[in-house]
Amino acid sequence: MRINAPELTDFVEQMFVAAGSSAAESRRIAENLVDASLRGHDSHGIIRVPRYISWLRDAKLLADQEISVVNDTGSIVVLDGNFGFGQTVGPQAVQFGIDRAAETGVCVTGLRHAGHLGRIGAWAEMAAGAGQVSLHFVNVAGSVLVAPFGGVERRMSTNPVAIGMPSPDGNPVILDFATSVVAEGKVLVAAKGGKPLPDDALIGPDGRPSGDPRLLYGDNDPAVTPDRKDGEGALRAVGDHKGSGLALMCELLAGALTGSGCTGPGYSRIYNGMLSIYMAADRFGSDDAISSELSRYISYFKSARPATAGQNVLVPGEPERNNRAERLEAGVPLPDDAWDAIVDTAAGLGIQAPEADG
């Protein structure tokens, strides 16, 4: 089924108001989640609404928090998200980094204890919109899902990395990915009979790669929400030892360096740490010189003959822009069971869902 994006945004906003967030925060959450869905990252879009509402109810996520400054040494600043919504403390922290880098040329922020920051590329886009290059390394404390290369037991999370570079045509280059072969949301979809996983997405206790979602969720009835503690396997890091190393560096940069905490057993909530580096692009040279070299190189990059006829080479950030254009027109697609879970959560809050199409 498809749901019209503006109606969906209003609906999700009403749900968060009913659940206890201010109108401004509810709007930010709704816009951020609908935007992730529009850009094709369904696993980080409105499918998250029931989980966010239950975390809010259980006080694992707190409404209307402000970041606090833990330590400000000029170009290095440690911020605490105080377990507020990532859609609130995330943009506060990113704006802090952008403002400071505008003064000093570069700013490194360590954000601790942020509620789920969603699609990390959104924060690289925000910096690119201010003319800044940015790099973001994220860990997910309390979510142990990914085996290190050479191991079969879970020790890390899906730790995303995002890098953004502004572009003169207003379409920044945004590389943004989880360091696991697939995001957990995709395993959940496969567990419920949806799109199958690549056959190297997971690893079993016997050390063999597999695409079987039961390795994460066990043999539970897929109609019941599967519990990721029940499986005996783990997600695999992307790119063998290289991706596993990158995921490890996310733990160390976002978890240890920021003081947010690296993941492991014993956490009572799931939250993000994020180490971000903001650079004012104009300090490297004239805007015109950087822009013209970037444009020239991107054209050269994209001019490579396609491996599959009719499928052009894309630049990171382009698939998301293409998805957004298509989904704004046709509506946000959602599997029936994901929509039903959102409608049930809304009913519990006394909110009526909009009509879905199809």
Ligand code: NAD
């Ligand atoms: P993915 O595998 O879809 O990869 C996305 C990246 O690859 C983007 O930069 C995209 O532009 C680029 N890309 C995709 N297809 C391309 C093509 N054909 N040619 C060139 N580039 C292409 O993403 P993912 O690993 O599934 O991650 C999904 C989202 O989940 C990300 O936004 C990530 O930040 C988010 N995430 C968040 C958390 C968290 O705790 N907040 C944890 C994990 C992942």
